[in-house]
Amino acid sequence: MGKASKDKRDIYYRKAKEEGWRARSAFKLLQIDEEFDIFRGVKRAVDLCAAPGSWSQVLSRKLYVPAKSSTESRDGDLPLIVAIDLQPMAPIDGVIQVQGDITNARTAEVVIKHFDGCKADLVVCDGAPDVTGLHDMDEFVQSQLILAALTIVTHVLRVGGKFVAKIFRGKDTSLLYSQLKLFFPYVTFAKPKSSRNSSIEAFAVCENYSPPEGFNQKDLYHLLEKVGTPCGSDNLDCSSGWLEGANKVYIPFLACGDLNGYDSDRSYPLPSSADGSSYQSLDPVQPPIAPPYKTAIELKKASSHEYLRGATSKVQPLAEAFRR
Numbered sequence: 297m298g299k300a301s302k303d304k305r306d307i308y309y310r311k312a313k314e315e316g317w318r319a320r321s322a323f324k325l326l327q328i329d330e331e332f333d334i335f336r337g338v339k340r341a342v343d344l345c346a347a348p349g350s351w352s353q354v355l356s357r358k359l360y361v362p363a364k365s366s367t368e369s370r371d372g373d374l375p376l377i378v379a380i381d382l383q384p385m386a387p388i389d390g391v392i393q394v395q396g397d398i399t400n401a402r403t404a405e406v407v408i409k410h411f412d413g414c415k416a417d418l419v420v421c422d423g424a425p426d427v428t429g430l431h432d433m434d435e436f437v438q439s440q441l442i443l444a445a446l447t448i449v450t451h452v453l454r455v456g457g458k459f460v461a462k463i464f465r466g467k468d469t470s471l472l473y474s475q476l477k478l479f480f481p482y483v484t485f486a487k488p489k490s491s492r493n494s495s496i497e498a499f500a501v502c503e504n505y506s507p508p509e510g511f512n513q514k515d516l517y518h519l520l521e522k523v524g525t526p527c528g529s530d531n532l533d534c535s536s537g538w539l540e541g542a543n544k545v546y547i548p549f550l551a552c553g554d555l556n557g558y559d560s561d562r563s564y565p566l567p568s569s570a571d572g573s574s575y576q577s578l579d580p581v582q583p584p585i586a587p588p589y590k591t592a593i594e595l596k597k598a599s600s601h602e603y604l605r606g607a608t609s610k611v612q613p614l615a616e617a618f619r620r
């Protein structure tokens with residue numbers, strides 16, 4: 297797909313470049329905020345799985361930039377934003393970056409250190425493993441990432457705080473919902489308008505963090521197992537009957553973002569410029585600085601050069617023979 301054609305088919309991709317966002321995902325967080333007011337009163341935030349950084353940009357623009365420009369703010373009062381990803385990302389105003397794996401306990405320790413004894417008001421996680429296209433597998437790996445995020449949440453989120461996490465809807469959605477409900481009285485699965493209908497992604501918006509009384513972080517997995525293990529329906533503890541009858545779990549599911557706003561599944565005509573010149577597609581705001589596919593591209597380039605060299609060496613003698 298050419299750049300202009302992508303601009304036409306994906307309005308949020310085009311708008312992201314126009315508004316200076318590194319990725320179209322920025323609109324998902326903004327639309328979640330429109331519905332749930334997630335930034336209200338937030339002074340400390342964690343962005344898990346943050347690269348290339350559009351959610352961190354949203355946090356920076358919503359929390360850090362206004363505080364910085366306010367004359368009353370002194371340095372000590374400025375919001376603290378910590379972003380973590382396996383990949384490095386280009387700097388963002390007011391965002392501390394940590395390169396690491398969120399499933400690794402050491403990464404959680406680094407994040408906690410940055411908070412220096414204080415707790416976060418908001419944790420967001422847009423983590424996604426490399427999608428294989430095998431839905432069950434993708435959903436399983438995604439749920440593991442959410443559980444890793446939940447582990448960090450239990451260490452850094454203050455009581456009453458909020459957690460927003462990307463989920464993949466599938467057969468374990470109600471299990472995940474029940475697990476999150478152990479820690480949050482309000483859990484809603486939201487689908488922002490900028491998230492394509494064809495995508496199984498949605499976002500769990502969890503409000504008012506309230507861990508069970510006497511909860512010890514070391515017992516997290518034990519506690520979750522009481523509800524069930526992802527993709528392990530055989531192990532479900534159904535004694536409470538939460539899957540059946542009157543106790544069946546009904547998950548609040550909400551479409552969010554202006555319903556009259558842009559539809560991510562529609563193509564929109566490209567604007568023509570005032571002077572009548574043809575449409576110029578903008579370059580991405582900030583390409584990833586070390587994407588995992590970089591090595592693959594280099595290997596592909598090297599092998600196609602090799603292939604061309606091999607093909608040339610085969611064609612040249614033939615051309616010579618014809619010439620003779």
Ligand code: SAM
Nearest residue numbers: 321345347348349350351382397398422423424
């Ligand atoms: N929210 C980001 C934005 O707005 O720019 C986009 C996030 S992207 C969809 C998913 C990210 O999850 C990738 O950058 C990937 O490196 C990261 N990721 C996947 N598994 C991870 C892990 N175990 N630890 C840290 N980051 C991870």
